[in-house]
Every structure is written in C-alpha cells, then in structure tokens.
Amino acid sequence: MTIKLTLFFLLAFQIGFSQQYDxxxxxxxxxxxxxxxxxxxxxxxxxxxxxxxxxxxKLKKNEGMFAxxxxxxxxxxxxxxxxxxxxxxxxxxxxxxRTNENQTQISYLQEPAFASIASTGVVENEKNVWIxxxxxxxxxxxxxxxxxxxxxxxxxxxxxxxxxxxxxxxGNKMWGQWEGQLLLTYNYKIVGAETLKTKVGEIACFIIExxxxxxxxxxxxKSYFSETYGFVRLEYELLNNLxxxxxxxxxxxxxxxxxxxxFFKTNEYIKQK
Numbered sequence: 001m002t003i004k005l006t007l008f009f010l011l012a013f014q015i016g017f018s019q020q021y022d023x024x025x026x027x028x029x030x031x032x033x034x035x036x037x038x039x040x041x042x043x044x045x046x047x048x049x050x051x052x053x054x055x056x057x058k059l060k061k062n063e064g065m066f067a068x069x070x071x072x073x074x075x076x077x078x079x080x081x082x083x084x085x086x087x088x089x090x091x092x093x094x095x096x097x098r099t100n101e102n103q104t105q106i107s108y109l110q111e112p113a114f115a116s117i118a119s120t121g122v123v124e125n126e127k128n129v130w131i132x133x134x135x136x137x138x139x140x141x142x143x144x145x146x147x148x149x150x151x152x153x154x155x156x157x158x159x160x161x162x163x164x165x166x167x168x169x170x171g172n173k174m175w176g177q178w179e180g181q182l183l184l185t186y187n188y189k190i191v192g193a194e195t196l197k198t199k200v201g202e203i204a205c206f207i208i209e210x211x212x213x214x215x216x217x218x219x220x221x222k223s224y225f226s227e228t229y230g231f232v233r234l235e236y237e238l239l240n241n242l243x244x245x246x247x248x249x250x251x252x253x254x255x256x257x258x259x260x261x262x263f264f265k266t267n268e269y270i271k272q273k
Contacts, residue, residue, distance in 0.1 A: 005037060021186075023162045025127040026102045032092075035124045036133075037230040038104055043252035044088040044230065051137070053244035062110060062137040066169035071138040080248040083110040085133060085249065086134060088121075089269060091257050100132070106132040114267050117260065127152055135170075140179070141238055143170040145219040146186050146210035148231045150184075154206050159189040176216045176239045184212040196224060196232060199249040203232050 034039050050057040050073060057073040058081045064070050074080055085106060091104040103121025112115075118133040130149045133142040143166050151160050163185050171177035188210040195204050205224035214218045220237040229248060237243040256271040262270050 004151050019166055021130065021147070021162045023160065025125060026123050028102055029170060031095075031102055032104050035104060037088075037129065037228065038090050038106065038122045038124050038161060038170070039253075040090050040092045040104075040239070041254045042090045042255065043250075043255060044248060045250040045252075046086045046088065046246045047084075047249050048184050048244065048246045049263070050205045051245070053241050059110075059138060062139070063115070064137050065135070065140065069137040069140065069172070073138075077135075082113055085111050086246070087111060087269070088183075091119075095237060104201075106131070108136065110136070114263075114269070117269075120201060129225070129230065133234075139202070140170050141172065141175040141242065141246075142236060142244065144175055144182075144184070144212065144214075144216070145236050145238060146184075146188065146212045146221040147233060148223050149186075149188060149210070150190070150206065150208055150223075150225050151188075154190065154225075154227070156190050156192060156206070159187070161188070162186045163177055175242055178216060180240065182216065184214050187211050187213075194224070198232065200229065200245065203229055203248075210213055 019272065032163065052073065056076040057078050059123055059155055060072040060074040060080050061082045062071045084191055089107050089109065091107055093103050099106055099119040100121035105119060106122050107117045107119040118136045119135065120129040120135070123129065128148060128151045132147060133139065135143060163183060165181040165183050167181060188208055190206050191209050192207045193205065195202050203226045205226050208223045208225060210221045217239050219239060222235040223231050224233040227233050229251065233247045234245065238244065258266065258269055258271055
C-alpha cells in the first residue's frame with residue numbers, strides 16, 4: 001500500500017506541477033507590501049474570447065483540472081455561456097497559507113457561476129512583474145505559452161529569455177499532448193508602446209512580444225503592460241490554430257473579501273458594507 005501511494009504521488013507530481021521560471025526575481029520579505037499594481041484588496045476583471053479555426057467562442061462550462069478537466073466551447077453569441085468574464089482578485093493571506101511561496105496570492109473566479117476559486121501567485125517588485133495565468137480546465141492551455149512577464153526598467157528593445165518544464169497533465173488534444181516533462185524555452189522583447197482605449201479608459205502600455213519553443217512547436221503571447229493596471233491585454237497564439245485573447249474591462253481597489261464559507265453561500269466574494 002505504501003509503495004502504491006508513493007507511486008501515485010510521484011505520478012501526480014510529474015503530471016501536475018511546473019518548474020518555476022529561473023530568472024524571475026522573487027523577494028523573500030515585503031512580498032505584498034511593495035506591490036504598486038497587484039495590491040491586496042484589488043480586483044481586475046477581464047473579458048475573453050477563444051478563437052478556434054478563426055471562429056470566436058466562449059465557454060459553456062469549464063470545470064476541473066488535468067485529467068478531470070471538463071469544458072465545452074460555444075459560439076460567442078450563444079445564450080448558454082457559462083463563463084462570461086474572469087475575475088482576478090488579490091486576497092490577503094498569511095505566509096504559511098500561500099499557494100506559492102514568496103508570491104502574492106491571487107485567485108481567479110469565473111462569472112456568472114462563481115462555482116470555484118482557483119488560487120496561484122504573482123510576483124511584483126522593483127525588478128520585474130510576473131503573473132501566473134488562470135489554469136482551470138480549458139485555460140490549462142495557457143501553460144504551453146509564455147507567462148505574462150516584464151523586466152524593469154521598462155525600455156523598448158529590452159530582451160530576455162527563460163525556461164520552464166511543464167508536466168504532461170497540462171496537455172490536451174486541442175492544444176497539444178506529450179509524455180513526461182515538456183521543456184519550454186522563452187524569449188521576450190519589449191517592441192513598442194501604445195495607448196489602448198479600454199472600458200477603464202485610455203491606458204498607456206508597453207508591448208511585449210514573447211515566444212515559447214518546445215518539441216511541440218512554437219506558441220506566442222503579445223501582452224500590453226501598464227505601470228498602473230498591470231497586464232491590460234493578452235493575445236495568445238497556441239498550437240493547432242487556437243488563440244485566446246483577454247482584456248481588462250473593470251478594476252476595483254481596496255475591497256474586503258468574504259471568507260470561503262460566506263462566498264459559497266452567498267455567491268459574493270466582496271463583503272457588503
């Protein structure tokens with residue numbers, strides 16, 4: 001029994017977990033206190049679209065992770081959309097309870113169902129900003145692409161590289177499958193600046209073009225980064241003619257969050273005053 005359990009956990013580790021970016025500077029103190037964008041109590045709300053073979057879709061359902069993933073795409077004008085927008089919330093957390101050590105805790109919620117909270121991390125300091133994208137079910141596809149990542153000082157023509165390995169559990173026939181670990185080699189470059197017109201207002205952004213090369217091929221991420229709002233727009237090009245776009249539509253500052261029990265009872269993550 002002990003041997004079987006050990007093998008199970010080893011397999012789960014190989015399938016599920018990623019090896020961290022090596023060049024991201026991660027501070028060991030003041031992990032949340034020095035954040036200027038992803039401050040505790042802030043909320044960032046994104047709209048999204050999934051482009052498959054040049055046709056736009058959203059998600060009717062999007063549940064689970066790895067082998068337990070259960071998702072379904074529907075045309076973007078459908079009346080059965082189950083994931084309309086995505087909320088990124090920055091919750092306060094004790095150091096011992098962090099999902100990722102020495103990273104600011106963030107959680108993703110999918111509206112309107114709000115059936116689950118998926119927590120991960122962001123790194124923000126004077127040297128870089130790096131964020132783990134949503135990874136529930138279909139969005140596990142984003143593990144195969146570069147993560148949103150920018151180094152400081154922000155300067156056009158700045159360029160940097162990194163690598164990460166991801167387990168086979170992130171694979172799917174829609175965006176690529178592999179056995180064991182998949183090594184991704186990243187290249188990032190700040191190629192320009194642009195002022196985007198958004199629902200939040202006009203936002204000055206740096207444009208970062210990035211690629212991830214592996215044995216499966218090459219994926220891309222074009223990200224628009226604001227020193228005030230963080231990653232404002234993300235344009236992914238994945239394998240098999242699959243694309244994902246996300247863009248900021250609303251922000252909230254300094255909110256207080258309900259505990260998990262209250263959240264699941266009321267379907268509201270912000271405390272009512």
